[in-house]
Amino acid sequence: MRRTLIAGNWKMNGSFAANHTLLTEIIAGLPADNAVETLVCAPAPYLAQCAEILGKSTVAWGAQDVSAHAKGAFTGEVSASMLADSGCKYVIVGHSERRAYHAESSELVAQKALKALSENIIPVVCVGETLEQRESGETSAIVAAQLQAVMDVLTAEQMGSIVVAYEPVWAIGTGKTATPQMAQDVHAFLRSQLAIKSAEAANAVRILYGGSMKPENAKELLAMEDIDGGLIGGAALKAADFLAIISAC
Ligand code: 13P
Numbered sequence: 001m002r003r004t005l006i007a008g009n010w011k012m013n014g015s016f017a018a019n020h021t022l023l024t025e026i027i028a029g030l031p032a033d034n035a036v037e038t039l040v041c042a043p044a045p046y047l048a049q050c051a052e053i054l055g056k057s058t059v060a061w062g063a064q065d066v067s068a069h070a071k072g073a074f075t076g077e078v079s080a081s082m083l084a085d086s087g088c089k090y091v092i093v094g095h096s097e098r099r100a101y102h103a104e105s106s107e108l109v110a111q112k113a114l115k116a117l118s119e120n121i122i123p124v125v126c127v128g129e130t131l132e133q134r135e136s137g138e139t140s141a142i143v144a145a146q147l148q149a150v151m152d153v154l155t156a157e158q159m160g161s162i163v164v165a166y167e168p169v170w171a172i173g174t175g176k177t178a179t180p181q182m183a184q185d186v187h188a189f190l191r192s193q194l195a196i197k198s199a200e201a202a203n204a205v206r207i208l209y210g211g212s213m214k215p216e217n218a219k220e221l222l223a224m225e226d227i228d229g230g231l232i233g234g235a236a237l238k239a240a241d242f243l244a245i246i247s248a249c
Contacts, residue, residue, distance in 0.1 A: 002206050004222070004249045005163065005229035007039040007124065008236025009064060009092060009210070019046055023053045025239030034058060036249045037229075039090055040236065041124075044078050047086035055087070062090030065098060066121070068111035080119040091116045092231075094126045094146065096169045106149035113150050117158055124163040124208070124231065125150050127190070131170035139168075143186060144193050156198035164190055164207045165231040171211025173233060180220045180227075183209045187226035215244035222249050 014022075019042065030038065041062045042050050050061035063086075067077035083091055093116065094109035113123035127146040129139045143166065151159060166186050168178050178186075187207045195202035209221050210231030221227055229249075235241040 002204065002228045003037050004035070005037045005039060005206050005208060006242075006246050006249065007041060007062070007090070007165075007208065007229065007231050008242055009041045009095070009231055009233050010043065010236060011064070011097070011233055012043060013237055014043060014046055016046070016049060019049055020053065022237065022239055023050065023059075026059060026242060027054070027057045029239060029243040030058065030246065034246065036246050038246060041090065041092050044086075047083070047088060051087040060089040062088045062092065062121075062124070064092045064095065066091045066093065066112050066116050066123075068108055068115055070115065070118075080115040080121055083116075083121055084119040088121055090122045090124055090163070092124045092126060092165075096126060096128050096167055096172060100169075106146045109146070110150045110153045113162065114153055114158075117154070117161070122161060122163055124165050126165045126167050126210070126231070128167040128169050128172075128211075134168065134170065139186060140189055143190060147190060147193050151194075151197045156201055159194065159197050160201035160204045162205060164194075164205055165210050166190060166207060167210035167231060173212070175212050177212045177217050177221070178209070180224050183221060184224040184226055187224070191226055213245065215241055215248065218245040218248040 039060045041064050063083045067079050093112040098104045116123040127143040129142040191202050206228035208229040208231045209227050213230045213232050214235045
């Protein structure tokens with residue numbers, strides 16, 4: 001059985017004061033018997049704050065990006081070992097906002113995933129098509145190529161330990177959500193692609209849905225067979241909404 005993972009991606013939001021309120025409300029609101037793995041991915045300057053507040057809780061924290069380099073003269077970059085030092089369990093790689101605004105290629109995303117794994121950090125590899133690509137029937141080809149670049153550099157065993165997030169670009173921050181069936185179709189396709197590399201990996205890898213997931217639509221999406229959790233942007237910034245999504249699992 002794949003354990004459901006609900007991950008918040010705060011993107012470039014937060015402050016010490018706001019994070020303190022959000023995190024303490026999340027901890028206080030989680031049910032004592034919470035079976036859902038819960039994660040927040042914070043901006044790098046706040047990872048130490050996450051460690052301090054979440055350290056004794058069941059909530060994990062992670063980063064939103066990692067350098068493809070190990071160390072050295074790469075001004076502005078944050079290495080996987082630094083994220084490990086900050087207690088990160090996960091790191092998002094290849095978010096569509098990084099692919100679009102920072103020209104990240106799928107090959108670079110794959111190198112980032114490798115670096116994360118080298119420090120025992122689980123990469124959450126994001127894939128997804130734009131509206132134009134969906135309308136021209138390219139969804140499968142796009143997400144397959146994005147995933148393939150990662151499969152090309154990871155071993156079958158490493159593949160089994162990653163998380164994949166399907167985030168249709170047209171659904172991110174737009175209020176438009178893929179219908180549960182639309183998302184399920186892509187998730188099942190991604191799982192079939194993983195199976196080409198390894199049947200065990202295909203079975204083990206959690207595939208999250210991201211794109212305007214909120215309390216009102218979470219239950220239906222999370223009920224689909226191949227949707228193993230959510231990667232949540234806007235709704236992860238409000239404790240009540242984030243907790244409501246967790247209880248929808
Ligand atoms: P929204 O939930 O705000 O649409 O963002 C989704 C996302 O990009 C999570 O990584």
